[in-house]
Amino acid sequence: MTAAGVEHALALRRWAGRAPAEPVATPLSTEELLGGFHPDHRPEARTTLRVGASAGLACPAGLAELLQANALVEDIDIAGAPVRRADVLVVGAGAAGCVAALSAARQGARVILANKLRIGDGNTVMAEGGIQAAVGGDDSLQRHFDDTLQGGHAAADPELVSALAGDGPAAIHWLMGEGMAFDRMADDADAEDTLARLRVGGTSAARLLSYRDFTGLEMMRALREAVLLQPEIERCERHVALELLTDAHGRCAGAVFYDLLRDRLILVRAGATVLATGGAGRLHLGNSATSNHYGATADGLVLAYRGGARLRELDSFQYHPTGLAWPHHLDGMLITEAVRALGARLVNGTGERFVDELETRDVVAAAILRELSAGRGIERDGQHGVFLDTPTLVQEQPRILATRLVTVDRLARRAGIDPSREPLLIAPTLHYQNGGVAVDADGHTAVPGLLCAGEVAGGIHGRNRLMGNALLETVVFGRRAGAAAVATARSGPLHHVGLGHLGDWQRQLINAELPLDMRSPRLFPPYGHTDIAGRVEQLRASRQ
Amino acid sequence: MKLLSAAAMEVTELPDWLAAGGGAALERAVSDPTGVIPEIEAAGLRGMGGAGFPAHRKWQAVAEQRAPQKWIICNGNEDEPGTFKDRYLLAHTPHQVIEGALIAAVATGATHVVLYANPHDEHTIPRLEAAVAQWRGHARFQRLAQVLPQPPELRVHATSGLYVGGEETGAIAAVTGGFPFPRHKPPWPAHDGVHGAPTLINNIETLALATHALRLGAEHFRALGRTAPGTKLYSLSGDILRPGLHELPMGTPLAELIDDHGGGMLGGRPFKAVFTGGPSNTLLTAADRDVALDFDSLRAHGSRLGTGAMIVIGEGTSIVRRTAEYIAFFANGSCGQCPPCKIGTHQAARILERIEEGAGQPGDLEALENLVAVLPGSGRCGLVDGAATVLASSLATFRHEYERAIDV
Numbered sequence: 001m002t003a004a005g006v007e008h009a010l011a012l013r014r015w016a017g018r019a020p021a022e023p024v025a026t027p028l029s030t031e032e033l034l035g036g037f038h039p040d041h042r043p044e045a046r047t048t049l050r051v052g053a054s055a056g057l058a059c060p061a062g063l064a065e066l067l068q069a070n071a072l073v074e075d076i077d078i079a080g081a082p083v084r085r086a087d088v089l090v091v092g093a094g095a096a097g098c099v100a101a102l103s104a105a106r107q108g109a110r111v112i113l114a115n116k117l118r119i120g121d122g123n124t125v126m127a128e129g130g131i132q133a134a135v136g137g138d139d140s141l142q143r144h145f146d147d148t149l150q151g152g153h154a155a156a157d158p159e160l161v162s163a164l165a166g167d168g169p170a171a172i173h174w175l176m177g178e179g180m181a182f183d184r185m186a187d188d189a190d191a192e193d194t195l196a197r198l199r200v201g202g203t204s205a206a207r208l209l210s211y212r213d214f215t216g217l218e219m220m221r222a223l224r225e226a227v228l229l230q231p232e233i234e235r236c237e238r239h240v241a242l243e244l245l246t247d248a249h250g251r252c253a254g255a256v257f258y259d260l261l262r263d264r265l266i267l268v269r270a271g272a273t274v275l276a277t278g279g280a281g282r283l284h285l286g287n288s289a290t291s292n293h294y295g296a297t298a299d300g301l302v303l304a305y306r307g308g309a310r311l312r313e314l315d316s317f318q319y320h321p322t323g324l325a326w327p328h329h330l331d332g333m334l335i336t337e338a339v340r341a342l343g344a345r346l347v348n349g350t351g352e353r354f355v356d357e358l359e360t361r362d363v364v365a366a367a368i369l370r371e372l373s374a375g376r377g378i379e380r381d382g383q384h385g386v387f388l389d390t391p392t393l394v395q396e397q398p399r400i401l402a403t404r405l406v407t408v409d410r411l412a413r414r415a416g417i418d419p420s421r422e423p424l425l426i427a428p429t430l431h432y433q434n435g436g437v438a439v440d441a442d443g444h445t446a447v448p449g450l451l452c453a454g455e456v457a458g459g460i461h462g463r464n465r466l467m468g469n470a471l472l473e474t475v476v477f478g479r480r481a482g483a484a485a486v487a488t489a490r491s492g493p494l495h496h497v498g499l500g501h502l503g504d505w506q507r508q509l510i511n512a513e514l515p516l517d518m519r520s521p522r523l524f525p526p527y528g529h530t531d532i533a534g535r536v537e538q539l540r541a542s543r544q
Numbered sequence: 545m546k547l548l549s550a551a552a553m554e555v556t557e558l559p560d561w562l563a564a565g566g567g568a569a570l571e572r573a574v575s576d577p578t579g580v581i582p583e584i585e586a587a588g589l590r591g592m593g594g595a596g597f598p599a600h601r602k603w604q605a606v607a608e609q610r611a612p613q614k615w616i617i618c619n620g621n622e623d624e625p626g627t628f629k630d631r632y633l634l635a636h637t638p639h640q641v642i643e644g645a646l647i648a649a650v651a652t653g654a655t656h657v658v659l660y661a662n663p664h665d666e667h668t669i670p671r672l673e674a675a676v677a678q679w680r681g682h683a684r685f686q687r688l689a690q691v692l693p694q695p696p697e698l699r700v701h702a703t704s705g706l707y708v709g710g711e712e713t714g715a716i717a718a719v720t721g722g723f724p725f726p727r728h729k730p731p732w733p734a735h736d737g738v739h740g741a742p743t744l745i746n747n748i749e750t751l752a753l754a755t756h757a758l759r760l761g762a763e764h765f766r767a768l769g770r771t772a773p774g775t776k777l778y779s780l781s782g783d784i785l786r787p788g789l790h791e792l793p794m795g796t797p798l799a800e801l802i803d804d805h806g807g808g809m810l811g812g813r814p815f816k817a818v819f820t821g822g823p824s825n826t827l828l829t830a831a832d833r834d835v836a837l838d839f840d841s842l843r844a845h846g847s848r849l850g851t852g853a854m855i856v857i858g859e860g861t862s863i864v865r866r867t868a869e870y871i872a873f874f875a876n877g878s879c880g881q882c883p884p885c886k887i888g889t890h891q892a893a894r895i896l897e898r899i900e901e902g903a904g905q906p907g908d909l910e911a912l913e914n915l916v917a918v919l920p921g922s923g924r925c926g927l928v929d930g931a932a933t934v935l936a937s938s939l940a941t942f943r944h945e946y947e948r949a950i951d952v
Binding site for chain 2: 074075076078079080081082083267496498503506507510516543
């Protein structure tokens with residue numbers, strides 16, 4: 001879809017010689033821009049789910065293949081596998097998982113926090129810009145609610161948005177209690193309003209709270225320490241969730257894990273299970289670059305769907321407008337939206353601005369893709385993008401790289417670029433799964449005993465997420481799901497725990513003439529050479 | 545029951561049942577009460593709760609008694625894994641069951657008829673109560689006074705849902721009022737049942753079949769079966785494409801049940817074994833695929849038809865996990881009266897759970913084998929025998945699976 005762009009050196013000369021630009025009126029309406037250029041709308045990438053609780057739902061083909069697949073394990077594999085027990089099992093240890101585990105543990109539950117890699121290995125640490133919460137005197141919960149619902153094109157569940165916005169200030173308070181640091185307004189003497197706030201794309205008030213440009217990392221630091229200090233949380237790192245366990249009535253009863261360190265299966269049985277497994281970027285749907293971490297392979301969606309959960313807005317992904325497009329080995333690495341919020345502009349190969357940089361992410365991303373498809377992009381070593389004009393920003397705010405954009409500066413220098421002298425080549429990068437597992441305001445899914453929190457859950461952001469709402473979501477819904485999981489875990493005993501749901505699932509696949517030998521979840525991207533499916537088969541063969 | 549009467553499927557209103565030909569068997573019984581038991585005998589009707597005991601002998605034994613009260617318990621306690629026929633009959637087509645019970649009342653001179661039903665399925669009791677109310681107010685029910693001193697007391701009794709409550713003497717204890725503790729037999733229920741009165745206990749499916757045997761006549765009824773009289777409700781579940789309840793000619797071969805009626809093995813996986821209802825019998829394996837599923841043929845193969853439940857196991861499903869699940873079911877179902885049963889089933893369940901959860905120890909299999917050798921015959925009822933039988937069979941036939949589970 002990318003036409004040949006303007007050669008990099010020529011584009012640089014045009015950029016250097018351009019006139020001070022005014023905001024550009026977009027010649028297309030938002031709908032035309034999104035419909036014509038946003039990756040969600042590429043027809044070849046979409047299909048419709050044929051089996052499961054959300055049969056009929058539109059879905060990217062690459063994801064549908066995994067959702068409508070057979071499990072990696074079968075009943076006989078778990079015979080003789082060790083079993084650990086907990087009240088609450090939390091799968092995934094990014095922010096949402098850690099917050100859920102902490103919340104459950106503090107209500108007296110025995111918690112197992114299991115995750116694919118290590119605690120904090122996830123997208124949380126990559127959230128640079130900040131976290132939204134309506135704490136300002138000039139802001140309100142209602143405005144946060146309105147901005148979020150409108151930003152998501154009114155597709156979100158208002159009840160979930162209400163929970164998100166309503167719990168926002170309490171979530172910030174809670175994070176401070178966990179020891180997280182926030183940027184302060186140094187020159188403000190008003191003791192009740194000392195948090196630095198920034199107005200960002202799609203919002204009507206200065207609402208973004210931050211810590212430098214590594215807010216997520218700071219948040220994860222505080223959460224990780226809290227988890228390590230919470231004695232009721234048993235940690236199972238490098239445990240790869242392969243399948244949910246269910247009981248005779250279809251209630252979720254824990255999960256089957258592959259223990260990467262010991263090369264064996266283990267079962268965790270729990271009265272309630274919280275999936276906090278994050279997103280799907282590393283599926284590289286439509287061959288997209290991604291800002292996501294290595295483990296973001298939609299495992300939670302796959303497990304929940306096979307367990308009987310409903311999904312929503314699966315065809316809606318957020319492409320962050322400013323992923324690094326050059327050099328190739330850093331393709332997709334994120335450059336925070338804060339750069340644009342602070343005033344940096346986007347410039348195409350003809351030296352022109354082409355969009356209001358403070359539009360919502362989907363609009364900015366679609367506008368960049370329009371430039372690329374029209375041949376107004378910039379080509380460098382076969383990579384395509386547009387310029388993020390950091391040198392002009394540094395001219396206007398000389399200390400900005402050292403004070404607010406530390407990570408951007410570091411990333412640019414890793415790319416061999418001095419961002420105060422040369423604009424960065426950027427292009428949209430698959431950043432966030434807007435949809436996910438359908439949940440209620442406490443994170444309950446349609447499957448009894450199964451809850452979801454964080455990016456894996458859907459319905460909070462509608463069809464587009466506002467900057468800063470992802471970090472807030474992890475805390476708000478992590479706390480809600482953690483508390484709800486404790487109540488759920490105490491709702492009665494489990495009988496005949498196993499993989500009973502797979503029989504009916506396989507019948508559905510057969511009746512829909514879908515292949516049983518397609519297996520999921522994917523767990524790791526193929527270039528990682530961590531073939532869990534192969535290892536599970538080896539284990540099975542060794543026991544024949 | 546479709547083979548017996550297409551209209552018997554999903555009929556919950558008494559007028560619909562009568563309009564579809566129901567009630568004729570009861571009319572026949574009322575017009576010739578002494579002719580009922582010979583007809584049931586000629587039809588070859590046997591007990592469908594698992595034992596396969598000839599129905600007419602139980603009926604005759606109660607009919608012969610002289611007593612001011614006689615009871616009939618329609619046994620719908622059905623609770624065992626993999627069996628789901630009685631709950632279907634009671635909730636979806638209760639009138640053929642009630643009519644069968646009233647026929648038995650006419651034949652035996654019963655004063656009380658109790659529909660003893662498991663309440664686990666939320667629809668069962670309300671629908672049964674509604675069906676009973678329809679009968680009580682109907683002229684056909686009042687007409688029973690022509691052959692009985694008065695129409696029997698007809699009522700619904702929700703069971704405890706406990707497995708032992710399905711045992712004959714356990715059911716008697718429950719209907720008498722108390723915990724369903726089974727007791728030794730004799731005295732047999734026909735002599736000493738509810739409140740000491742002669743009592744007939746029949747399975748729900750048996751009573752439904754009695755209605756059709758009398759309606760169709762013995763000869764017609766017998767001819768419906770293949771290797772034995774009548775039809776059978778097979779509860780088919782496990783690793784097959786189409787699980788469900790199948791009413792088929794008695795003696796339908798296992799392979800035909802699985803392949804033709806069950807749609808074949810799920811995903812084409814190889815066949816491994818069948819736990820028969822339930823599940824308290826010797827496992828059927830690939831060598832038994834052609835066996836006719838009737839009481840005598842399965843007995844000749846060293847197993848039992850039981851309730852007609854067929855839990856099919858394919859490659860990929862663990863015999864150890866299934867057995868552990870069923871033994872845990874029996875251990876939880878043990879009423880605790882007989883120490884060998886109480887301790888033995890719990891010990892077996894504990895060892896199996898340990899093996900299943902990767903904590904099996906050397907000597908565990910020998911301990912299980914020792915248990916299955918000493919336990920049979922040690923209980924008042926058959927619970928411990930069934931548990932020992934299925935465990936012994938699974939150990940003998942699939943010992944390698946146990947060894948593998950301990951090995952990992």
